[in-house]
Amino acid sequence: MKHAEISVLAILVIFIFSPVTIAQVCGDANNNGEFGISDFTTTLDYMRGGTPASFDSANADCDGIPGISISDVERMAEYIFQSGSLNCTLSGSYSFSSTSIDTIFLPRLFNVPDSVTGAGLLVVSAFHSTVDGFYVPLLSKGTGSSSHFDLSSTFHNTGIQIVMSSTFDPDTNIVLGVDLVGSGVFIGSPKNVLLLNYTRQTTGTADIVPEEFDFTSPLLFAVNILGNLHVPVVQYYDAYQPYPFIISSRDIFLNAVGNELSSNSTTISLEFPITGVQYKLVPSESWIVLSATTGNSLSMINVSGDATGLSAGTYAGTIAVQYEGIGTNVDLINVEMAVDTSFVIIFPPGDANCDGAYNILDLTFAVDFIFRGGPAPVACE
Numbered sequence: 001m002k003h004a005e006i007s008v009l010a011i012l013v014i015f016i017f018s019p020v021t022i023a024q025v026c027g028d029a030n031n032n033g034e035f036g037i038s039d040f041t042t043t044l045d046y047m048r049g050g051t052p053a054s055f056d057s058a059n060a061d062c063d064g065i066p067g068i069s070i071s072d073v074e075r076m077a078e079y080i081f082q083s084g085s086l087n088c089t090l091s092g093s094y095s096f097s098s099t100s101i102d103t104i105f106l107p108r109l110f111n112v113p114d115s116v117t118g119a120g121l122l123v124v125s126a127f128h129s130t131v132d133g134f135y136v137p138l139l140s141k142g143t144g145s146s147s148h149f150d151l152s153s154t155f156h157n158t159g160i161q162i163v164m165s166s167t168f169d170p171d172t173n174i175v176l177g178v179d180l181v182g183s184g185v186f187i188g189s190p191k192n193v194l195l196l197n198y199t200r201q202t203t204g205t206a207d208i209v210p211e212e213f214d215f216t217s218p219l220l221f222a223v224n225i226l227g228n229l230h231v232p233v234v235q236y237y238d239a240y241q242p243y244p245f246i247i248s249s250r251d252i253f254l255n256a257v258g259n260e261l262s263s264n265s266t267t268i269s270l271e272f273p274i275t276g277v278q279y280k281l282v283p284s285e286s287w288i289v290l291s292a293t294t295g296n297s298l299s300m301i302n303v304s305g306d307a308t309g310l311s312a313g314t315y316a317g318t319i320a321v322q323y324e325g326i327g328t329n330v331d332l333i334n335v336e337m338a339v340d341t342s343f344v345i346i347f348p349p350g351d352a353n354c355d356g357a358y359n360i361l362d363l364t365f366a367v368d369f370i371f372r373g374g375p376a377p378v379a380c381e
Contacts, residue, residue, distance in 0.1 A: 039060070043076065104234050108237070110207050112207065152198060279321055317336075
């Protein structure tokens with residue numbers, strides 16, 4: 001064990017006192033004319049919010065992507081310890097003032113039970129038209145969690161594309177670089193959305209909290225404006241397990257007689273915590289009838305059924321909730337319809353007023369009975 005400790009110390013001493021010199025001093029963050037491990041520590045100090053003397057931002061930006069991020073620190077470490085390469089040809093200027101109008105909305109999902117194996121969350125951007133890209137760190141394990149999720153895939157609308165994906169900690173952290181395509185992305189009308197799919201890695205209660213790493217720095221959240229990096233406004237919203245949409249009912253029960261419309265319908269409310277996010281509804285079966293297939297927060301959608309051409313029996317389907325620009329399901333609503341030659345109603349659990357649906361009206365019915373002497377709930381027949 002002592003031999004191992006001495007060997008590690010010797011390696012560190014060699015790197016500290018034997019800097020690697022490169023021709024164009026790319027990576028020379030401390031501007032002393034050569035590149036070595038001290039440039040790595042200087043850049044790390046800068047990322048942590050420090051103000052190291054003689055810091056050269058152009059030399060520190062060595063990953064081939066404009067802007068200083070954790071990717072540059074990784075590139076330095078790879079060069080020193082694994083014979084990697086440095087690239088300073090795309091260095092930009094660095095004025096890290098806050099824009100005050102450009103906003104990144106990040107989801108938080110707390111206390112995810114062990115039974116949930118995956119989750120889809122949305123990162124929403126509301127930027128002025130001058131913003132042409134941004135960098136965002138994602139932390140998949142919150143403080144105090146007994147287990148964690150890993151980011152398994154990303155989907156995005158046609159307005160953006162992923163240009164950089166840099167893993168800092170393979171268990172918890174990743175940095176995404178995003179390029180905005182085209183213009184017309186204005187504050188107040190969130191348009192560009194990233195769908196983040198997380199997959200459970202270990203058992204136990206977990207948090208999914210995209211946010212800054214342990215060494216917090218505003219540079220880890222950055223928007224690119226004409227080659228310059230600025231600090232955006234970062235706001236969090238609470239997602240609802242394990243999906244981001246707030247839906248009044250995810251289980252709908254309908255009743256119909258053959259070749260007729262359903263005798264009952266259910267009105268559901270769909271809401272997303274960020275105003276302006278548009279979504280669409282895609283029924284899996286043709287007999288599911290919707291009053292509208294697109295909406296934004298807050299929308300009221302009526303769901304009914306059409307038994308035309310259906311024989312007697314029970315039918316099941318789903319309504320997929322998608323972000324309109326992505327087309328990938330982020331939530332599901334289950335729909336069941338009973339069709340008979342005579343009128344038979346399926347009463348869902350909790351249907352106090354026997355109207356064939358479980359909703360806020362059942363709570364009103366129960367409260368009226370308890371406090372106002374209204375009619376008593378009876379077994380639905």
